[in-house]
Amino acid sequence: MREYLNDISEANRRLGMRLRADPKTRWAMIPGDWRFHPYLFLALATLIVAALLAIGAFAWWANRVVFDDAYISYRYAENLIKGNGLVYNPGERVEGYTNFLWVLIGAAALAIGWDASEATQYLGVAAYLVTLAITSIFFLIKVVERRVTPLLLLPFLLTLVLPGGYAASSGSGLETSFVALLLLAMGYFRYIHQPSSRFGRSAMLLLPSVACLTRVESVLAVFARAVATVVYERRLRRSFRSALSRTALEVAPTVFVVLGYLGWKLSYYGDILPNSYYAKGADQFNFAAGFLYLKAFCQSNPQVFPLFVLIAIGWISLKSARTAAFYTYGSITIVLYLSYIVKVGGDFMQYRFVWQLYPLYVVLSIVGLASVTRNTVAVALLLSATVVMGSVHDVVLEKRYGMQSLEEMNRYATEGREIGPLLSKLLPEKTVIATTLAGTMAYRSRLKIIDQWGLNDSYVRHYPRPHNYFRGHRKYATDEHLKKRGVSLCFAHPVVCKCSALCKQNLPNVFIRMGDNRCLRSWYFQQKDQLTEYFCEHPQWFILHNVECKRR
Secondary structure, X not given: OHHHHHHHHHHHHHHHHHHXXXXXXXXXXXXXXXXXXXXXXXXXXXXXXXXXXXXXXXXHHHOOOOOOOHHHHHHHHHHHXXXXXXXXXXXXXXOOOOOHHHHHHHHHHHHOOOOHHHHXXXXXXHXXXXXXXXXXXXXXXXXXXXXXOHHHHXXXXXXXXXXXXXXXXXXXXXXXXXXXXXXXXXXXXXXXXXXXXXXXXXXXXXHHHHHHXXXXXXXXXXXXXXXXXXXXXXXXXXOHHHHHHHHHHHHHHHHHHHHHHHHHHHHHHOOOOXXXXXXXXXXXXXXXXXXXXXXXXXXXXXXXXXXXXXXXXXXXXXXXXXXXXXXXXXHHHHHHHHHHHHHHOOOOEOOXXXXXXXXXXXXXHHHHHHHHHHHOHHHHHHHHHHHHHHHOOOOOOOOOOOOEOHHHHXXXXXXXXXXXXXXXXXXXXXXXXXXXXXXXXXXXXXOEEEEOOOOOOOOHHHXXXXXXXXXXXXXXXXXXXXXXXXXXXXXXXXXXXXXXXXXXXXXXXXXXXXXXXXXXXXXXXXXXXXXXHHHHHXXXXXXXXXXXOOOO
């Protein structure tokens, strides 16, 4: 903060010199030096940041959602704490998660007696709020450099709060906002605001390793930062050889950590890529689905177009070595990530992949906005208003290849959190069930679960590619496979209906009473005498259809 105050004082001194030299420029600046008094600016900046954080927290709270997939990570974390290893079902080494460090965070929460879902949800929201703080501080610094009052362009920051689903998804239990913070911090604290303390510099060097352990595809950002570091060193007039040497020393710890992590995965799981990567068909090239994914995102968030214009303006106005390096890092990271998203076809969860890039994208545009502001406040205000208006656009879901809304995902997770404990209470401990809701039902029930979509099943992932591509979950366990795995009850995605008007099938059904005249339907896939007798002995819990009870 002391550095910021010194910068403000220097800006104040230069502003006075410019006004005395050319009074005609007064119209383009703040009328009077008092607004650049360091402590007054600090008070104003604190007020702005606090207001933005309050709005962001409210945007999350008013629209908060939880994703079922987050509970897959919690199940792995729970098994780790119980001594079963990083597994979904004890004894089966299958990597069904894609967020290693996030799983460890959940395990740490469980170890100290805190619910893993609460810990990760609040951590995600905290990461989102820290992202808002970093962005607003960078914005205010640019405001000072360009001599324009922040009150004129403050609405621009709302582009990080208003987009549909962005704030809400930060508390979903997944690592989306945490990764977004890491991608932003990797560039911001390396080039824009380099820490002065030894601890800060060490933490800055560890950020790439943390990002890669959270999401493996963060190696794309590590590559981008390596290129940006070479650009930065060359801008400081160092030789190309010296720039490469410095970059290699900086990247070496991350390379060491990533290679060690991949080596462990290969020895523990037998593959360096997660099982879900194959189960979802991400090993194929799904360009059509990927392009439509990005197209629908742009339709939902038209503010990305004026932001892109501002980024282009920022490229033209680059002067300092730090800003040039940050722009290089951010641009390469965004291009590589978007290429990856197009290749895998996007994701069925409402734009969570793109939200990881969004804060970095907004921060890049701020440089261009500051450059425009220097010439004419009117144009800057117009662009700022356009960005804000685009941020409140209705959400457009890409349905051709499958995409679920936040409301749908939250509904499934809510149902699963209710159903899981019920199954744990009513079904015998050794009952094997199959479901496509492999997160909440599995974590809350503690039963052996066969994932019908194969995210946590190494056999299903090897199924041939379906003829018609469907984003997210492409492969479905066959009846033969479920029979081999000893499945008794199949639920797929839970179907709940009235007990007084059962949603019967032309199959053996077991309906589990949930209370309030609600019954959960299951397919009695493999009938076992002992289990059937148990169902028949407890009519207060179960309603049977096409299942015969032995008469005594």
